[in-house]
Amino acid sequence: MAHSSHPSSRFEQACTELSSIRDFLRWGASEFVAAKLFYGHGTDNPWDEAEQLVLHALHMVPPLADEWLDARLTTDERARVVSNIQRRIEERIPAAYITGQAWFAGLPFAVDERVLVPRSPLAELIKKGFAPWLTQEPREILDLCTGSGCIGIACAYQFPDATVQLSDISFDALAVAEENIAQHGLSERVFALQSDLFENLHGQRFDLIVSNPPYVDADDMASLPDEFHAEPELGLASGDDGLDFTRRLLTEAAAYLTENGLLVVEVGNSWPALADAYPALPFTWVEFEHGGHGVFILTAQQLRTAQMAGVV
Known part of the structure; x- marks a missing residue:
């Protein structure tokens, strides 16, 4: 009692x-x-x-x-x-x-209620250098919906010659990302920028775009444990089917990729809905050794072909 x-x-x-x-x-x-x-x-x-x-x-x-x-x-x-x-x-x-701290890809990151807690299976892909899909070292990398900056900063460690752009719609999240850039001593080649998707990235092209965007659907949001509701909803919820952001991303990403660029996106439990919504898109779904699912890869060429065919 x-x-x-x-x-x-x-x-x-x-x-x-x-x-x-x-x-x-x-x-x-x-x-x-x-x-x-x-x-x-x-x-x-x-x-x-x-x-x-x-x-x-x-x-x-x-x-x-x-x-x-x-x-x-x-x-x-x-x-x-x-x-x-x-x-x-x-x-x-x-x-x-x-x-006040979380680990991602073997690296420590400052976190608080302004950002999601790092936990993406993308860490495994980063440590492998995105092999076998990435065929040459990327020079320009974009971490879209960066939150704490963990994905982009981990990419900066993996590709020491690359410049990395961290982008997020949330100024609060970017303040945490800036703290982590400084903590890791990467301010000379990792930069934070406020942007809603590609809004403030005009004219830039990237060899690699990595994104862990909001992808939780309305039903899942309603049933999430309390621990998730302590996190910023902006980083989780994405409409009824969880694909509001990803639809926009697929429509616009090709214009921001270099000729041989790669788009890598985590959509978690919303992956069946995405596959159903775009049956003609040749998604490659990554299989992870250490757990995780719902990460797809598309090449710039695949996206441009899909655009010409009116698929996206």
Whole structure:
């Protein structure tokens, strides 16, 4: 009964009765199971979620070596750990918003409520250099709907000679992206620009356009767990079928690609609706080794051919 009747007292109790990192990891994971939290913003289970929040409070980074597990915490450290666990349960926000950091493609990024938490399977493609589809090193890259800037910045690491444009409709998101550009020391070749799709990119051509745009349909938006509703709706919702933005992108992208350019777009669960809406478009759907789906690839030539045929 104490679990539901006196929530604050059990957190206070943890502060006084638990002592080691092991204690707090076990307790945090148990609390998360009891609270029926949703995972999917960097972790997929209660133990990893607890590890992320406990270690953040201790200024440590996962994974934790076993020899640290029985280290005893100070009173201040225990209070910080319990505060992180309590916020995660009571506010139902992604852990990354509590820690202020998320990892993508093996790189750390500053995140907060102004941007989605990085979690795209595109990281796997970036690490592979978009092989086998990208046949030469791109010189000009566009990360459309950049949010935190994680996709474009990861591309900048993968292609050290490329210039990368980060674009987003949200000035709030771009402020976070600018912070990450500075954090990674990439301000000489990674740039942030406010634009609704290609509105402020006239005259530019890119060898690679990568986009993780809003693609959640109305039904899915209505049924998403609380953790998703803590994220900016602008980065998630895209009309009744989730394809409002992607339709515009397919219509306009060819004009912004170089002759041998490549368009890579994540549409997640909306991929069947997209495939049904454009049966004549020769989408290549990427198969991922480490999980994820709903990412398509189209070449500039395929898009231009489709335009001439009136397909897009």
